[in-house]
Amino acid sequence: MIAHNLVYHRPETIGEALGAFAGAEAEGLKPYYLAGGTEITTFSRRGLITPGALIDLKTIPECRVLTRREGSAVFGAGLTLNEVGECPFFPLLSEAAGIVDHTVRNRLTLGGNIAGMLPYRETVLPFLLTDTAARLAGPGGEREVPLADIFSRRLKLKPGEFLVQLRVPEAEAGLPWFRRRRVKQSRLDYPLLTICALAARDGIRLALSGVFDSPVRSPEVEAVLNDRSLEPARRAETAAAAFGLRARDDQRGSAQYREMLLLRGLEETIRELGGEG
Numbered sequence: 001m002i003a004h005n006l007v008y009h010r011p012e013t014i015g016e017a018l019g020a021f022a023g024a025e026a027e028g029l030k031p032y033y034l035a036g037g038t039e040i041t042t043f044s045r046r047g048l049i050t051p052g053a054l055i056d057l058k059t060i061p062e063c064r065v066l067t068r069r070e071g072s073a074v075f076g077a078g079l080t081l082n083e084v085g086e087c088p089f090f091p092l093l094s095e096a097a098g099i100v101d102h103t104v105r106n107r108l109t110l111g112g113n114i115a116g117m118l119p120y121r122e123t124v125l126p127f128l129l130t131d132t133a134a135r136l137a138g139p140g141g142e143r144e145v146p147l148a149d150i151f152s153r154r155l156k157l158k159p160g161e162f163l164v165q166l167r168v169p170e171a172e173a174g175l176p177w178f179r180r181r182r183v184k185q186s187r188l189d190y191p192l193l194t195i196c197a198l199a200a201r202d203g204i205r206l207a208l209s210g211v212f213d214s215p216v217r218s219p220e221v222e223a224v225l226n227d228r229s230l231e232p233a234r235r236a237e238t239a240a241a242a243f244g245l246r247a248r249d250d251q252r253g254s255a256q257y258r259e260m261l262l263l264r265g266l267e268e269t270i271r272e273l274g275g276e277g
């Protein structure tokens with residue numbers, strides 16, 4: 001529960017949601033879009049945010065879409081991680097949605113995981129590996145943009161905008177995949193390392209979370225991973241260095257430990273998807 005007064009809206013259309021957001025702002029109430037509410041509740045309790053109005057996106061039909069359409073798989077931002085996990089359209093995404101436990105996954109949503117404030121955002125990784133289009137709604141209307149154009153460390157939305165859907169070409173969603181997730185103790189922990197990778201015609205595509213301060217996909221790293229002039233072990237070592245970022249260092253794991261996991265993870269990825277036999 002959130003221990004201060006706020007206004008709750010349950011819009012049934014995109015237009016009503018945008019209207020509620022604008023209306024709350026006009027009244028001087030700080031509005032937040034609400035999905036599963038797990039992060040909003042926790043952050044409110046800790047006093048990190050003080051929402052004046054919550055606009056629930058879960059009853060908007062477009063946010064609940066899960067379908068195949070015109071060669072694409074379409075995922076509504078309001079789907080729970082269980083719904084995403086049980087869907088066969090994009091196997092790597094289903095696997096990536098397998099965080100925490102089944103009960104919590106009934107609350108956590110795709111949009112909340114990707115747009116939220118926690119740094120892991122594991123479900124964005126498969127989308128970053130494909131030509132995913134993001135459908136957004138905001139005060140200026142609706143727009144569809146390549147996800148890669150609006151995701152850099154985090155989702156960069158315009159004021160008042162929300163994520164409606166993500167659309168992935170089916171040809172990419174069906175590519176051979178690899179995922180490796182490393183945690184400190186139980187599989188319910190936040191990740192020390194999560195690697196998601198696809199084997200495309202042009203080589204391995206790889207994105208990861210947990211090691212650095214935010215999810216990352218790097219063309220420089222992929223160039224090294226796919227450089228067959230290097231021995232696999234040397235390739236993994238050079239690719240790890242090519243991130244050029246400092247590993248996180250916290251109570252879950254030291255930077256040195258994360259770097260070791262990263263190196264092992266890259267070696268495994270090359271072994272699994274690099275056709276090294």
Ligand SMILES: Cc1cc2nc3c(=O)[nH]c(=O)nc-3n(C[C@H](O)[C@H](O)[C@H](O)COP(=O)(O)OP(=O)(O)OC[C@H]3O[C@@H](n4cnc5c(N)ncnc54)[C@H](O)[C@@H]3O)c2cc1C
Pocket residue numbers: 032033034035036037038039040041057077078099100104107108109110111112113114115116117118120121122123161162163164188189190191
């Ligand atoms: C017990 C637990 C364990 C977790 N472990 C992991 C983990 O291992 N890996 C990992 O990646 N994450 C993990 N998380 C983080 C979690 O995935 C996100 O915090 C969560 O998904 C938020 O989803 P929600 O639907 O509850 O978001 P909410 O709390 O409803 O919203 C979170 C934020 O996102 C914004 N938002 C929500 N939907 C949209 C949208 N469609 N468009 C724009 N903005 C939006 C909200 O305004 C708010 O700022 C964990 C969370 C919990 C509670």
